[in-house]
Amino acid sequence: MPAIETQALSKNFGSLRHPLRVVRDLNLTVPAGIVFGCLGPNGAGKTTTIRMLTGVLPASSGRGWVAGEDLRYPDRVKARIGYANQAASIYGDLTIQENLRFKAALFLEPREVTRAIDRVMDQLGLRERRHRLGSQLSGGWRQRLSIANAIVHSPPILFLDEPTAGLDPVGRRDLWDAIYALSAEGTTVFVTTHYMDEAERCQRLAMLANGKVLAEGTPLALRSAVPGNFYDVTTVDLGTSLRQAKAIEQVRDAWITGSSLRVAALSPLTEMTLQELGTSYRQVSPTLEDAFVALAGKDVAR
Template identity: 45%
Template sequence: MTLAIDVFGLNKSFGDKHVVQDFSIQVERGRICGFLGPNGSGKTTTLRMLCGLLTPDSGRGECLGFDILAKAAEIKARTGYMTQKFSLYEDLTIAENLQFTARVHGLDRRRARVEDALHRLGLAERRGQLASALSGGWKQRLALASATLHEPELLLLDEPTAGVDPQARRSFWDEIHALSARGLTVLVSTHYMDEAERCHEIAYISYGRLIARGTAAEVVARAQIVTLRGEGPGVDRLGAEIDGRPGVDSVAPFGAALHVSGVDRTALNAALEPWKRAPFRWTEMDPTLEDVFIKLMKTSQDNFH
């Protein structure tokens, strides 16, 4: 096993807010690791520390074989970073943006690299289109082309598909898996559970702390959640009455159905006893990653105060 990332005890504070607390993680080369967690949990700060954009207040480790404290410049040179907000030049064309990126990185074979990126991401026919005229999905492709133009060893994606349609998201993830297959290590923060399930492994960060780690299946299994699915007319509107009862950890409507979860099967069934009658019906189901996500969010303590 060759590790792309191997860090221990990272801490970062801004003023009196401890944003990342004793964070440790190991990621193999060529793996896609998803970062999940509530907004403001320190996911972006963690990503930036791992690639040398931010210096941790304490902690140690290596990224791509370089010390994260002493060799940040070497790490940054080998990293591609795609921010949540489109950060290329709106008044340049697709091709001009990529040519500019190639010059910034001081790349050789600039024309060939740009042409390869245009064709690989389906941008060739739009090369002359201004970035400002692109839809969200096409901007996403351009941003990915720019972030990978210098053939990085590590790619950081900060909620890369927010606001993008499902077809564009699928195309994006197909490309990410193709890059991973060629040895690129990818760290991606996301709130989409279907995207998290497409990662080789996930890390759940709750207000600065790593509280769950593993494959999606492992994270679900370790949560030891029992989930009952309620169906019937108006069952999705019972959430307020059921939430907070003894044995109930989380309640969430899923369309016209209701998912009610807890860790104690007996207590959970007892809590639902008043509604175990017609027209409602309850069946136990395998918990989903979203069930675990909701439970972890409810049990997380915001460190803002």
């Protein structure tokens, strides 16, 4: 049985006359035990999707099953999942341990509480800091605490909504290590992000734009499916090379990435054409960003 399955799950906001279709006909199958990513820019519908899948928000139409429970019975779903949302509720005047005790007491029998807290503190590496106040935690440690809060009742599925937003690169990497540690222990993780590099870390992912799934699969499969030929051109004059590249007929798109020029062409460019663009070049494989742009069109991805 998949951890999550949806059939044409949709959500409209706005009025009946002017519905705002925020999630459209979502069809997802998430196998149990993996880290599944939902990648999309701001406003794509990621949070709305998570809120439906966690039973917080009723769908407008369509169906879904999460951890074997029908979304029509949201209370049953809520008991089987953990959800760390973007505005994690952490009490600043309580320590890590006290925050966890408070949350655990809501869900568990009194005799289960201490063992559950010990378990999640070890899973998220919180033990050494357990006497720190919530208000004193950095972004990364706050996220760990909010994840620990979310899994104190040992749910088989964990939902994380942009858990690394606002973290520095080291904090992001550490948090991904923690996510994979949970996955290795058998938790299915459904995580949203708008970072392309983070999507690359997921075992499978769905690309979302304007409430629709553009594509779903492993990062490798999604990248491999991108049509076209991609080149990385080194040049001393990025501006001129960019203009030159854009003027070439087969070039679908050209853009600057740091110190070099990236060119996407519909058909292979000749060596002569490429040599004229800069001092050196190499053919490269498409990135997830390339895949996203190819699928969504330029206006959505930028």
